[in-house]
Amino acid sequence: MAAPDQYQPHASRDDAAEARYHRRAFLVMMVLFIGAPFVVYPVFVMKALCFALFACAFNLLLGFGGLLSFGHAMFLGMAGYAAAHAAKVWGLPPELAILAGSAASTVLGVVVGLLAIRRQGIYFAMITLALAQMVFFFCLQAPFTGGEDGIQSVPRGRFLGFLDLSNTMVLYYVVLAIFTAGFLLIYRIIHSPFGQVLKAIRENEPRAISLGYRTERYKLAAFVLSAGLAGLAGATKALVFQLASLTDVHWSMSGEVVLMTLLGGMGTIFGPVVGAFAIITMENYLAELGSWFTITQGAIFVVCVLAFRRGIIGELEAWLRKRRGG
Amino acid sequence: MTDDIILETRGLTKEFKGFIAVDRVDLKIRRGTIHALIGPNGAGKTTTFNLLTKFLPATSGTILFNGHDITRENAADVARRGIIRSFQISAVFPNLTVLENVRIALQRSLGTSFHFWKSESSLDTLNDRALALLERVDLRRFAQTHAGELAYGRKRTLEIATTLAMEPELMLLDEPTSGMGHEDVDLVKNLIKDVAKGRTVLMVEHNMGVVSGICDTITVLQRGAVLTEGPYAAVSTNPQVIEAYMGTAEAAHG
Known part of the structure; x- marks a missing residue:
């Protein structure tokens, strides 16, 4: 009925082109990750993959839900402890230990979310920070976490009964598979009916309420999903390093994931992955700088916020869009 | 009475x-x-x-x-x-398209608003209704435009279309x-x-x-x-x- 030119958008968003770009970028990323352990030290890439998943989970909440949590380390760290305890003390196989870790973070996410979601902006960030500090002191004092020592020499075991994780290469591809599954799930969440509502709430919460959405429930759901996925990253990390320690529940870890997400590009699909790899690489190669490293990191953060606020991927995408449009 | x-x-x-x-x-x-x-x-x-x-x-x-x-x-x-x-x-929801703005209002009736595992394309069944509403306020040709890029007057008419979608x-x-x-x-x-x-x-x-x-x-x-x-x-x-x-x-x- 409508003339074809009426469908032709004015200054349009091209969904098909965007999907094509995401597919291509995803393929490039997968090729790089599959080949990476032959070029780079595999444990380093595994560490970066765990942080990349952590940052993607964080970005789901910040970039698409508009909620800045300053306590996400509690989900990473708590899942690490739970997974390590499950594998070492209960003797669970690695896949169940990882699930146990994620489940612990999901439950923690429900409790923290119910308390924090009632407030917005800086108050939301402060409540998550305060609760994360409480979790930190719990982990410091509770008997099962091993206090300052953490839980060490966590057994890796056999994944699904036949993949021997003591082989580094096998471990690597299992970690890559977990990362990919988490990454794709986040992609799907963002591009789901739920994701649409979440974006609407981020854009204009009063309007979403006036359309009949009980927005706190959606924000809570996003918070719990983000916590569970951050837990997946933390549990996997504990098995890779055979260690769950206080580092992962420390508040500085909550800051680091903010930095990774902002540096890579908040609210983009691939930004947190790029940001995580950039930060972990810097940590590895600038480690000899000692305390100067923290200053370097701070300087990068300031430059990022002042000069390219959209982050590496955000700026790149904006540039590509401009080139295509012009 | x-x-x-x-x-x-x-x-x-x-x-x-x-x-x-x-x-x-x-x-x-x-x-x-x-x-x-x-x-x-x-x-x-x-x-x-x-x-x-x-x-x-x-x-x-x-x-x-x-x-x-x-x-x-x-x-x-x-x-x-x-x-x-x-x-x-x-x-309006500025970073969503004009079509998506109206669809948000229609979406709740599907009962899938919490389905985070479902594809976004499951919402395409609402497109005809959304486009009809946009037609009514003369915004159909802007369906794929980001709402934030619309002129002020058109934003207000988009708002009316979104409100209408709630019947x-x-x-x-x-x-x-x-x-x-x-x-x-x-x-x-x-x-x-x-x-x-x-x-x-x-x-x-x-x-x-x-x-x-x-x-x-x-x-x-x-x-x-x-x-x-x-x-x-x-x-x-x-x-x-x-x-x-x-x-x-x-x-x-x-």
Whole structure:
């Protein structure tokens, strides 16, 4: 009925082109990750993959839900402890230990979310920070976490009964598979009916309420999903390093994931992955700088916020869009 | 005839730390009419809107919708009952497309709004309805445009399309023509007249051209209280109203 030119958008968003770009970028990323352990030290890439998943989970909440949590380390760290305890003390196989870790973070996410979601902006960030500090002191004092020592020499075991994780290469591809599954799930969440509502709430919460959405429930759901996925990253990390320690529940870890997400590009699909790899690489190669490293990191953060606020991927995408449009 | 009254307030009052913004307002909105709420700045019009849609809790008084007491309900529940409001500043979702803006309103009816595992393309079944609504407000050709890139007047019409998508029994429009140029004002005026068929509209409006043209009943607020009420001809000749309000209205009109 409508003339074809009426469908032709004015200054349009091209969904098909965007999907094509995401597919291509995803393929490039997968090729790089599959080949990476032959070029780079595999444990380093595994560490970066765990942080990349952590940052993607964080970005789901910040970039698409508009909620800045300053306590996400509690989900990473708590899942690490739970997974390590499950594998070492209960003797669970690695896949169940990882699930146990994620489940612990999901439950923690429900409790923290119910308390924090009632407030917005800086108050939301402060409540998550305060609760994360409480979790930190719990982990410091509770008997099962091993206090300052953490839980060490966590057994890796056999994944699904036949993949021997003591082989580094096998471990690597299992970690890559977990990362990919988490990454794709986040992609799907963002591009789901739920994701649409979440974006609407981020854009204009009063309007979403006036359309009949009980927005706190959606924000809570996003918070719990983000916590569970951050837990997946933390549990996997504990098995890779055979260690769950206080580092992962420390508040500085909550800051680091903010930095990774902002540096890579908040609210983009691939930004947190790029940001995580950039930060972990810097940590590895600038480690000899000692305390100067923290200053370097701070300087990068300031430059990022002042000069390219959209982050590496955000700026790149904006540039590509401009080139295509012009 | 209570059936004729869709929305009624009894002694609706809102106090902010000793300042009474809305003072014992009794409103009766008749079903199927366009009712305007006018008054000088600070008269409590928008506060009344916020009370009616539960964006603010009332200090005292009762709000009845279809004879049902909604005074203690929350904003989302009131919206689900069919009272949908617009906002004084344009309320679109700027980084969603125009089509997606309308679809958000339609989406809840599918019951999949929490389905985070489902593909977005499951929402495409709503596209025809969304496009039809956009057609009605003459925005169809902008369907794939980001709402944030629309001109101001078009944002307001998009808002009306989104509100319509909820099939509201009662539409509350907060200054639908504020900040618009002449052509857009006429467009929106005709649009409101068009969409008001078969439903009830309560609007806050400063533009007397709009109010006199399409509104059946006018309630004048002053300092939070009802000054008078009636059709435009009666209200506009009321000496109290002229003193309190029409001076500025004449200026706005001319």
